Each structure stands twice: as structure tokens, then as C-alpha cells.
Amino acid sequence: MTTVYRKSAGLQDRELHYCPGCSHGIIHKLVAECMEELGVIDTAILVCPVGCSVFAGNYFACDTIEAIHGRAPAVATAIKRTHQDQLVVTYQGDGDLASIGAAEIVHAAMRGEKFTTVFINNAIYGMTGGQMAPTTLLGQHATTAPQGRQKELHGSPIRMAEMLSTLDGLAYAERVCVADIPHLNKAKKAIKKAFELQLSGVGFTFVEVLSACPTNWGMTPLEANKWLLENMAAYYPLGVIKEVQGT
Amino acid sequence: MAKELWKGNEAIAEAAVRAGCKCFFGYPITPQNEIPEYMSMRLPQVGGVFVQSESELAAINMVYGASASGVRAMTSSSSPGVSLKQEGISALSSGELPAVVVNVMRGGPGLGTIQPSQCDYFQATRGGGNGDYRTIVLAPCNIQEAVDMTQEAFDLADIYRMPVMILADGMIGQMMEPIEWHPIPKREVPPKDWAASGRRGRAHSNFITSLRIDAPDCERFNRALEQKYKTIAEKETRWEEKDAEGCEILITAYGTPSRIALSAVEELEAKGVKAGLFRPQTVWPFPSARLAELAAQPSVMAVLVVEMSLGQMLEDVQLAVQGVKPVRFHGRVGGMVPSVEDIAEQAGMILREVR
Ligand SMILES: Cc1ncc(C[n+]2csc(CCOP(=O)(O)OP(=O)(O)O)c2C)c(N)n1
Ligand code: SF4
Ligand SMILES: [Mg+2]
Numbered sequence: 001m002t003t004v005y006r007k008s009a010g011l012q013d014r015e016l017h018y019c020p021g022c023s024h025g026i027i028h029k030l031v032a033e034c035m036e037e038l039g040v041i042d043t044a045i046l047v048c049p050v051g052c053s054v055f056a057g058n059y060f061a062c063d064t065i066e067a068i069h070g071r072a073p074a075v076a077t078a079i080k081r082t083h084q085d086q087l088v089v090t091y092q093g094d095g096d097l098a099s100i101g102a103a104e105i106v107h108a109a110m111r112g113e114k115f116t117t118v119f120i121n122n123a124i125y126g127m128t129g130g131q132m133a134p135t136t137l138l139g140q141h142a143t144t145a146p147q148g149r150q151k152e153l154h155g156s157p158i159r160m161a162e163m164l165s166t167l168d169g170l171a172y173a174e175r176v177c178v179a180d181i182p183h184l185n186k187a188k189k190a191i192k193k194a195f196e197l198q199l200s201g202v203g204f205t206f207v208e209v210l211s212a213c214p215t216n217w218g219m220t221p222l223e224a225n226k227w228l229l230e231n232m233a234a235y236y237p238l239g240v241i242k243e244v245q246g247t
Numbered sequence: 248m249a250k251e252l253w254k255g256n257e258a259i260a261e262a263a264v265r266a267g268c269k270c271f272f273g274y275p276i277t278p279q280n281e282i283p284e285y286m287s288m289r290l291p292q293v294g295g296v297f298v299q300s301e302s303e304l305a306a307i308n309m310v311y312g313a314s315a316s317g318v319r320a321m322t323s324s325s326s327p328g329v330s331l332k333q334e335g336i337s338a339l340s341s342g343e344l345p346a347v348v349v350n351v352m353r354g355g356p357g358l359g360t361i362q363p364s365q366c367d368y369f370q371a372t373r374g375g376g377n378g379d380y381r382t383i384v385l386a387p388c389n390i391q392e393a394v395d396m397t398q399e400a401f402d403l404a405d406i407y408r409m410p411v412m413i414l415a416d417g418m419i420g421q422m423m424e425p426i427e428w429h430p431i432p433k434r435e436v437p438p439k440d441w442a443a444s445g446r447r448g449r450a451h452s453n454f455i456t457s458l459r460i461d462a463p464d465c466e467r468f469n470r471a472l473e474q475k476y477k478t479i480a481e482k483e484t485r486w487e488e489k490d491a492e493g494c495e496i497l498i499t500a501y502g503t504p505s506r507i508a509l510s511a512v513e514e515l516e517a518k519g520v521k522a523g524l525f526r527p528q529t530v531w532p533f534p535s536a537r538l539a540e541l542a543a544q545p546s547v548m549a550v551l552v553v554e555m556s557l558g559q560m561l562e563d564v565q566l567a568v569q570g571v572k573p574v575r576f577h578g579r580v581g582g583m584v585p586s587v588e589d590i591a592e593q594a595g596m597i598l599r600e601v602r
Contacts, residue, residue: 012452043445045316057454063443065315066456068338071308074300078270078312078320081296086445104308107301 008032010041010061017055021221023211024053024120026178027091027187028060031118034192035062035087038199044087045079047072049101051093052126070101073108073117080115087195088115094135095125098160102134105164112169112203116194119160119206122213123232130216134158137235141218157235161208165242171203173241177210177233179225186238202244210236250425255390256281258426259349259413262397263321264289265428268347270296270320272309274328277361278417279351282323303328307335307348314344315455317442319401323349325417326367327358329375336410337376340472341457343441345404347397348382349413351420354582362582363417365502368559371414372531379469381476383411383483384531386501390424392528395431402434407479408441414530416555418503418584480532487526490516491541494523496594499538499564500553501527504585508553511590521546522594530560535567542568548601549573551594553585573601 007013010032018025035041041062048056050069057064067075072090080088097105097119105117124142125131132142132149135157139148149157161173172194176187187209194205210232212224219227253261260282263271271286283299290297296313300306306322313320324332329350339346352367354360371384383403387393393415400411443453459465489512491497496515500508505526515522525541527534542550550572552561558576565574577593579585 042447045443045445047312054458057452057456061452063445063453064455065312065443066342066454066458067308067311068334068457071304071311071335074305074308075312075315077298077305078272078296078309078318079316081298082270082313082318083316083444103301104305107305111298 008036010035011059012061014059016059018052019215021212021214021224022052023122023178023209026184027118027120027209027211028056030178030184030188030191031089031091032060034188034195037192038087038195040087044089045083047076047079047088047090049090049092049096051096053091053093053120054127056091070096070099071104072096073101073104073113076115077108077111077113080113087199090115090117092117092119093126094119094121094123094133098134098158105160106167109164109167109170109204109206112171114198114201114203116198116205116207118191119208120211121160121208121236122211123157124213124216126213126216137231159236161206161241164206169204170242171205171244172197173206173208175208175210175236175238175241177228177238179212179228208236248427248429250427252423253390253426254281254421254423255393255415256351256420257285258390258394259323259397259415260285260289262394263347263401264293264295266398266401266431268295268319268321268401270310270313270318272298272300272306272320272322273324274300274303274306276325276328278353278363278420279323279325279349281420282349303331304334307332310346311335311339311342311344314339314346315342315443317439317444319345321347321349323351325351325353326355326364329367329370333370333376336382337374337378337380338457339410340380340382341378342455343408344455345408346410347400347404347413348410349415352414352416354580360582361417363503363555363584364580364582365416365504365555365559366580367414368530368554368556371412372533372563380472381531382409383407383479384414384529385411386414386528386530387419388502388505388526390419390422391426393419394426398431399434402436403483405436406434407475409475414502416502483529484532484534485528486534486537487528488541489524491523491525493521493544493546495521495546495548496598497523497525497541497547497550498553498590498594499525499550501530501560504553504555507585507587508590510587511594514587514591515594520595520598527560533563533567535563538564538567539569542572547572549575549597551597552576553590554578555584556580
């Protein structure tokens, strides 16, 4: 018998709590596979956020630390500085990273902290039930923006990968999504590249993953992936945003 | 060993390094700036890590990261900055992570003044952040004690896996005094097998979290904390007394005011008044039992609490004394410091009144 598929050794044997069609589960798998392929499950330290992925520590096979809301980059700064040869990763949602933790991510990037951030941008506060995030698209409905996000009232959505790329400390930023298999494969390559660059010590590495939250978007999983490709990817361009020469 | 002249803030920083502190994270604020400044020079010499953080929030969360991955870490600040650290102190308590936090208190509320104060006593001893937690709070009254307490704080934090606070008023941070670098008795510290520092062959992964979403689980955890706090109250409560047995007026003070109160006690004694001093060295756990015992002596006519606040430790004293004797208060605030004369005069007045 040939093995067609197996769960990554980077994940524990647990049932995930994520909703059907949620991107979190897929991204967990990609991160775990990259850790496994690089042979670092035994040394990696993952910092999880506050948000739907708050239980990520129950799923990953490496050591994990749950940070409070938005502070994962500060937590990871101390870990990486004291464990320089180990892979250190923060996994953060858009409320966590782009709103309450905006200062922490900007300053970690500015200092060129040598860890990787996997940024789960689903344009909504998932865990608390669909409130507006800084990344919510113009016109997109949220429980705290019932008429839809308006530019005059809320400002335009923030493009974190581009903003952070203005900082010299950031060595690599790419935006990906997992809405279909070709994109998923690209996403995995980006995460693996970020990890490899981290381990070679070039600087701060950042992968933004446009993600689906069918539950709070009020869509089926298929509709959500379609909406993501048509609307989110139009505002948040996919691809490499920055790659420092020589890396 | 020879005595050396040290400034309080720098002595605290050096004491931390000698205690094996490997990381310092902090944000500038007066009157504690010499601590991060000293650390930025000193820690690289011993292979340690210094980061000037973007805020006090970031600093305490950096401490959280270092601690969760098994490394001895410290942060320091002064009152407004310590307010920002409360989020992280609560998380450290919940994650059961060791940490040393120094508060060189200044007058408040708000931006207040940069002059010395003791106005953060409630914040330090009642938890300060969200949740039912305590921190061990050590209150030095001179630089030698600040140095000794800082060194021991790291062991206490590791033994009980919780944040330990050095609660110093601005005077302790800014003053220079001769001190001696004598070896601090090392306490037995358990191995950090809980740390998330990478599995390295460990059969299971370690997961540090402050989240316990199921209520029964969360209650069980809170009960375990309660037990831990009881053990600490039994084993780690500390105080000092001077002529407190057989006194008529028992003056109670901690930190800088306790030194001034000691002079007042001596002045009163010279005039034939039986005065005594009770000085808590740990303000959490508070030495309630001994204070109650002393206050209950037939000789004691009143207890006088002296603080650089509007009366915060006063409440712990009242709780301990349980109304068996009158408890009076003398406080200076906003950066002002009580004087020997004022304390002695207050004591005399109180005695005349209660006799
Ligand atoms: C200090 C603090 N403020 C607010 C919350 C409540 N909270 C929990 S999850 C969350 C939003 C998370 O949204 P996001 O980061 O986008 O993650 P997602 O759930 O969408 O993956 C908020 C506001 C909290 N736990 N802590
Ligand atoms: S609420 Fe949204 S982000 Fe959270 S698990 Fe469900 S689909 Fe995923
Ligand atoms: Mg989100």
C-alpha cells in the first residue's frame, strides 16, 4: 500500500475546533509541514495569539506559548534573543496584529527581530463574533459596522505587509492565500522560505495569509473562498511584497 | 568585605545581574532610568540581553516571553509605567511564570510628580491587574536591603513560579549609600521542566497559557493559586521591629518613612516616651499576625501608621489590629516626605488624646 496522505508530525493527534471552511486549520497544517520538512519540530517555539487560534498550543507538536492579545511580537522578541538558533514563530490574527498589537509588530519589525510572523488576515474579528477589524474591506458588513465599513467613518483598511515593508528590519514579506490548491501550494512555499530565511539570520520575516471566516462573513465555505479571491485579493495584492537583496 | 558607595537604582540593577538575571526589558521613566541604563551597559558583558522596548506593555510581555522559555528576566519602571505592566503581571501570574518587577514609586495619580511616593501600595498588594492573584511584594528601606531583596527575589520567583515585585519609593532609587556585596544564601530552586524552550527530545510539548476556558478548570486553577498564596503567607512573611515589645505607641511604616519613623522613635524614647517601630519587609504577604500580637499588648495605647500616601497600608494595619486599639494615620503625599518632628509630634498628640 502506498501512503497518499498523512498528517504532519508537526501536529498533535487532536480534533480541531475551527468552523467548516475556516482557513486556520489549513494554515496550521502548512506551518506544521514546514517545521517537519526543516526538521525543527523538536526545537521550534510557536507563540499563539488571542483570537480563534488561541488554542493553537493544543494542536502543534512543538513547544508553544500563548501570548496575551497583540503582544506575541514582544513575547517572541525575548524568546528569539535568548534562543537564537531555534525557529521562533508568531501566529497572529488581524485584530491581534493590526489593531491592539500594532505597536508590538511595528517595533519588532523595526528592530529586525529574527523571527517569523504568520499573519492570518480574515478581515474580521472571528472569535468575538464578527466585529470590524482594521482590515475589514470598505462596504463589508460587521457587527459593529452594520451599514458596512465606510471610508469617512472608519478609514481605509490597513495593508500590513506593505506598511511593515517600509522598515529596513523587515527582510521578507509575502502575501498569500489558501483559497484553492495552487494558492495553497504557494502559501506553503512562502512559509517555508520565511522559516529558512529566519534560520539563516537575515532579519524579520512576514507572511500574510488572506483567510476565510465563513461563519462571520455569513457565507458557505465555497462562497467564502470565492469572495476572498474576488474582493480581498483585489485590495490586498498577492505575491512577494519585499525581499531584501542578497537573501 | 569592603563597603562601596552605590546609587540605589544602579545597585538594584547590579544585584539582579549577580542573581543570574539574563534579560532586562524596559522603557524610560523617571526616577528609575539608571536601572535600564546600567543594564544596557552591564548585561552584554555577561552574555545577557537588554532591549529598550517600545512601551511598558511590550517590556512586561518580553519578560513573559523570556520567562516562559525558561530564562531569568526582569523589568523596572515607575508608577505610570507599572500601571501599563499590570496586563502582563496578571498574565505572568496566570501562566505561573517567574519574573522580577521593580517599581520605583513616584507621586500620582496620573503623571503626578517625579518625586518619591508610596501611592502604589494598593496596586502592588491587591493584585493590580485583572483576576484573583497576588504578587510577593518586597519593600526595602535602604540600599543594602534593596540589593539583598533583589537577589532573593529571583529565587522566590522561581520557587513559587510567580512575579515578585520590589516596591521601592523614589528615595531608595535616587539615594547613594554604602553597601556590602555579601553572598546571599541561595535557596533551592526547582528545575524549569515546564518551560517552553523547545522540546529537545522531551516526550510531550510544553504549552504555556493563561487561558482556562472551562469554568471547573478555571476554578481548580484559582484554588491551586489560593493554596500557593497560603503557603507563601506561612513561609515568606517578613518584618523588623524595634522596641515594639512593651511600647505605648507602636509606629508602623515601610520603606523610606520607616527610617524616618525610627529616628522619631529614638527622639520619643529620649524624652521618656515608650515608642516602638514595626516595619513590614514584605507588604504582601503582610505580617498581620505579629502586628496583631504587638498591638494587643496591654502596654500599647495606639498604633500610628506613617506613609507617603493618603493611607493605603493603613487598611492592612486596621485589618490586622481588628479595632482592639486605636489606629491613627500620618501621611504626606505628592512627593512630600514626612519629617521626624511631625511624626514625633503626632505620636505625642495621640498619646495625650488616648490616655
Ligand atoms: C485585552 C483584550 N481585549 C479584548 C479581548 C477579546 N478578544 C478575544 S479574540 C479577539 C479578536 C481576535 O480577532 P483576530 O485577531 O482577528 O483573530 P481571529 O479570531 O479572527 O482569528 C478579541 C477582541 C481579549 N481577549 N483581550
Ligand atoms: S469564527 Fe471564523 S476564524 Fe473563527 S474558527 Fe470560525 S471560521 Fe475560523
Ligand atoms: Mg481576524
